[in-house]
Amino acid sequence: MAANAAQEFDLVVHNGTLVIPGAGQIKADVGIAGGKIVALAENLSDTAKETYDAGGRTVLPGIFDPHIHIGNEQPYESEAETETRAAILGGVTTVGIFLRSLEDSYFDHLPAFRKAMDERSYVDSVFHPQIFTERQIAEIPGYAERFGIRSFKFYMSGMPGIVKSVTDDVLLHGFRTVASLGPDAVACVHCETGALIDRARNELKVRKPEGTLADWEDAHPAIAEALAIQTALYLAKIAGAHLYVVHLSSRQGLAVVRAARRAGMHFTVETTTPYLGINSGDPNGFLVKMVPPVRTPEHQEALWQGLLEGSINTVGTDNTSRARATKKPEAGLHGSRPGLPALGTHLPALLHYGRLRGVPLEILIERATRSPARVYGIYPQKGTIAVGSDADLVVVDLELERVVRAEDLQGMSDFSPFEGKKLRGWPVATIKAGTIVARDGKIVGKPNGRYLPRKPAPARRFEWFRSAEA
Numbered sequence: 324m325a326a327n328a329a330q331e332f333d334l335v336v337h338n339g340t341l342v343i344p345g346a347g348q349i350k351a352d353v354g355i356a357g358g359k360i361v362a363l364a365e366n367l368s369d370t371a372k373e374t375y376d377a378g379g380r381t382v383l384p385g386i387f388d389p390h391i392h393i394g395n396e397q398p399y400e401s402e403a404e405t406e407t408r409a410a411i412l413g414g415v416t417t418v419g420i421f422l423r424s425l426e427d428s429y430f431d432h433l434p435a436f437r438k439a440m441d442e443r444s445y446v447d448s449v450f451h452p453q454i455f456t457e458r459q460i461a462e463i464p465g466y467a468e469r470f471g472i473r474s475f476k477f478y479m480s481g482m483p484g485i486v487k488s489v490t491d492d493v494l495l496h497g498f499r500t501v502a503s504l505g506p507d508a509v510a511c512v513h514c515e516t517g518a519l520i521d522r523a524r525n526e527l528k529v530r531k532p533e534g535t536l537a538d539w540e541d542a543h544p545a546i547a548e549a550l551a552i553q554t555a556l557y558l559a560k561i562a563g564a565h566l567y568v569v570h571l572s573s574r575q576g577l578a579v580v581r582a583a584r585r586a587g588m589h590f591t592v593e594t595t596t597p598y599l600g601i602n603s604g605d606p607n608g609f610l611v612k613m614v615p616p617v618r619t620p621e622h623q624e625a626l627w628q629g630l631l632e633g634s635i636n637t638v639g640t641d642n643t644s645r646a647r648a649t650k651k652p653e654a655g656l657h658g659s660r661p662g663l664p665a666l667g668t669h670l671p672a673l674l675h676y677g678r679l680r681g682v683p684l685e686i687l688i689e690r691a692t693r694s695p696a697r698v699y700g701i702y703p704q705k706g707t708i709a710v711g712s713d714a715d716l717v718v719v720d721l722e723l724e725r726v727v728r729a730e731d732l733q734g735m736s737d738f739s740p741f742e743g744k745k746l747r748g749w750p751v752a753t754i755k756a757g758t759i760v761a762r763d764g765k766i767v768g769k770p771n772g773r774y775l776p777r778k779p780a781p782a783r784r785f786e787w788f789r790s791a792e793a
């Protein structure tokens with residue numbers, strides 16, 4: 324922990340309380356050189372080119388949001404800059420991006436996606452291509468080999484005009500191919516049973532041509548999520564794949580997760596800050612429409628319990644930025660579009676709603692840093708504060724209260740699903756690769772994000788994870 328006496332630092336963060344997942348809260352200075360953390364000690368008095376006084380506030384590992392979409396509204400290259408700008412202001416320093424190519428080989432698109440993340444992004448990134456075709460499945464080993472991709476996503480239920488669903492045979496074939504990459508490879512699944520969703524949506528159109536946000540839940544019944552998780556678990560077990568359930572939204576889904584964990588199954592479950600922070604009675608109405616839907620407070624409290632007890636391992640956003648003009652809240656229950664921006668509010672929402680419920684800070688931060696970093700093979704480079712880790716840090720003022728306004732968030736969206744809500748606990752500085760990039764709600768540095776190709780991990784990493792989860 325002691326600094327080398329002769330060491331020169333690029334940056335020293337003084338006077339902060341570090342939240343280190345698995346270790347607790349520790350008062351220490353952080354010495355940074357070459358974009359890495361090189362010293363943690365009580366009083367780093369060595370020479371530093373720059374110092375930042377945390378003023379007794381809390382210093383977290385940079386947040387890793389493992390679940391975002393970009394390029395759904397503006398061109399990918401544009402959102403690679405604007406949405407990661409919102410991310411870094413909000414304390415998010417690494418993202419997992421669900422790439423979408425409905426028909427083409429990803430080989431046609433990966434070089435451009437990667438270039439955008441290397442040249443325009445404020446945050447580091449990993450990719451999770453969304454797999455729709457047999458050809459894409461056949462190319463999974465190539466995506467791994469040439470682009471360092473270790474995680475892939477499958478939709479059991481599509482969204483009309485946006486994504487297609489895959490049938491169970493494709494899912495099993497895809498799982499087997501992912502599993503063949505090695506024990507660290509991850510099969511992410513949008514778990515909703517397509518036929519149940521299609522029927523529910525069609526019935527809702529007849530029963531309620533008009534309606535409120537609360538009615539949207541009927542288009543995506545919780546039983547469809549619960550059933551799909553059961554199916555995905557069964558197929559993942561047969562294939563020997565590491566299943567990652569994205570965006571768990573319901574009490575019924577959680578019940579299936581708990582039962583499977585009791586039966587000794589090893590898998591990972593994610594929820595999102597929109598589900599944790601917003602319910603279906605929200606006054607922002609269809610600005611909050613997403614898939615799966617935000618649900619009643621009963622579901623929300625179940626998700627918080629799942630996060631606290633560890634049934635839910637990770638928390639992301641499912642960020643899908645839109646403008647109000649294309650979101651079209653005025654088009655109502657069936658006409659408004661799903662998808663919402665949530666990167667800029669991810670950490671404040673987690674801190675605010677979690678602490679309101681008495682969830683310990685260490686647990687909130689673990690689910691948003693170390694846990695997803697382990698699952699996706701980038702720990703301990705990311706997800707902790709340790710000598711040798713990347714110097715990605717977020718200084719938060721846990722008492723700072725701010726009312727959410729879209730224009731302050733600085734993404735491309737002109738609305739936020741949290742618009743008008745007062746949240747307590749905001750970043751006051753974000754340090755990315757040793758550079759202060761955001762400070763006091765303003766961008767003060769240039770984009771310095773990088774795409775992170777991943778290497779096949781030794782088997783023991785996943786084994787460790789499995790035994791920790793068992």
Ligand SMILES: [Zn+2]
Nearest residue numbers: 390392421641
């Ligand atoms: Zn998503």
